[in-house]
Amino acid sequence: MSRITPRLLRGAALLATLCLAGGASAATTVRFAHLELDADARYDETHLAFRGLALPLGRPFAGAEVALREARFVGQAVGAEFALERVAGADAKALVASIDKLNKEGVRYFLIDAPGAVVADVAKAVRGRELLLFNVSAPDDALRQAQCQPNLLHTLPNDAMRMDALAQYLVSKKWRNVLMLEGPRPEDKLLADAFDRAAKRFGLKLVERRPFVLSNDPRQRDQGNVALLTAGADHDVVFVADSDGEFARSVPYRTVRPRPVVGSEGLTAAAWSWAWERHGAPQLNSRLEKHAGRKMADPDWAAWMAVKAVVEAVVRTQNAPFGTVAKYLKGDEIAIDGFKGNRLGFRPWDNQLRQPLLLATHNAVIERAPIAGFLHPTNNMDTLGFDQRDSRCAF
Incomplete structure (x- = not known):
């Protein structure tokens, strides 16, 4: 896997030099809008x-x-100031209207925090505009596949990436036989299908997919009984596909056999964890907690990363026009530090941010994926999610 190199360290010295050289120039404002x-x-x-x-x-x-806040000093290097505004709307149509207005006013970078269906509608509606849209909270694989758009970038990892990370870990532990408990929601099926794909990719055996229902209806009581749901099948681990999380939290320690629980509870694959203690992570966690009064989670990191990526591109291109910044941002030369120990950049075939994932419990990071031994011809991080040969994205 690629690591943070002396090149990134030299970059810090370069920025300091540029600040001295360019601090006196008139600043221009690079504007962001956060949509929700x-x-x-x-x-x-x-x-x-x-x-x-x-x-x-x-x-x-x-x-x-x-x-x-972190970007304020860095922007001085190239005479750039950064501004952020927050915009809310009732639906995709309202968000598109806000983008239209702000784009005419010069805003080029939009973070979108919305469910996958809304993100897909918005991205399709603004295709061809002089702007970039960053998806910070929708993990849907479809957004990186059939619904992909050339101006839609993803800093949040998708379901396929997270399930591949879990599958790699299970293979490394030789926990190859998996019992799946699948919820009734459409989002649960997406998780289940993503794990099914990962299991096939890495050689796990899905011994059975058993549906669960969390309900107060006495007639459905057995369908939410963890002991009954985990009885009978010969398995090494229980995978829970529960996008809501209410059922999943009741699964550990209630299984018939003493088996680890992964997926939506127990051990999960995440973009970020407040318990991550390497590569400057405690300082970032502390800044978010001080600012927001809570711990940092995946969407927070993804939003932080979207702004950081643009700032990096603006600085490296000397605050060039939008087209030059966008080309650099999506190119091979960019090296973004996501505080996870790797040089990060966007995959050219689907605009997904390459990144390692953290395999974490509620209060500890157990491992980081890609797991040692899972190799790729060009970049080991491409063992997570859709490789170029698997991509159905056609810009």
């Missing part, structure tokens, strides 16, 4: 109360704000 829905069920207080491993901890706007 007025009512987004993913952030409902009752929903967040579960504190499930698969759930956000709050709106990711806080991550973008932290990144903007």
Whole structure:
């Protein structure tokens, strides 16, 4: 895997030099807009109360704000200031209208925090505009496949990446026989299908897919009984596909056999964890917690990363026009530090940010994927998610 190299360290010295040389020039403002829905069920207080491993901890706007604060000094190097505004709308149509207005005013970089269906509609509607749209909270594989758009970039890892990371870990532990418990929601099926794909890719055996239902209806009580759901099948580990998280939190320690639980509870694959303690992560976690009054989660990191990526491209291109910045941002030369120990950049075939993933519990990072031994001809991080040969994205 590629690591942070002396090149990145030299970059810090370069920025300091540029600050001295260019500090006196008149600053231009690079503007960001953060788009979100007025009512987004993913952030409902009752929903967040579960504190499930698969759930956000709050709106990711806080991550973008932290990144903007970090960028203030860096922008002086090239005479750039950075500004961020927050825009909310009722639906995709309202968000598109906001983009139209702001784009005419000179805003070129938009972070979108919305469910996958809304992201797909917005990205399709603004295709061909002079702007970049960053998906910071929708993990849907379809957005990186059939629904991909040339101006839609993804800093959040998709389901395929996360499930590949889990599969690699299970193979490394020789826990090859997996019992899946699958929820009734469409999002649960997406998770289940993504893990099924990963299992086939890395040689795991999915011994059975058993549906669960979490309900107060006495007639469905057995369908939510963990002991009954985990009885009978010969398995090494239990995978839970539960996008809501309410059922998943009840699975560990209630299985018939003493088996580890992974997926939506127990051990999960994440873009970020507040328990990550390497590569400057404690400082970033501390800044987010101080700013937002809560811990950092995946969407927060993705929003922080989107702003950071643009800032890096603006600085490296000497605050060039949008076309030059966008080309550099999506090119091979960019080296973004995501505080996870690797040089990060966007895959050219689907605009997904290459990144290692953290295999974490509620309070510890157990491993980082790609797992040692899982190799790729050009970049080991491309063992996570859709490689170029697997891509159905056609820009």
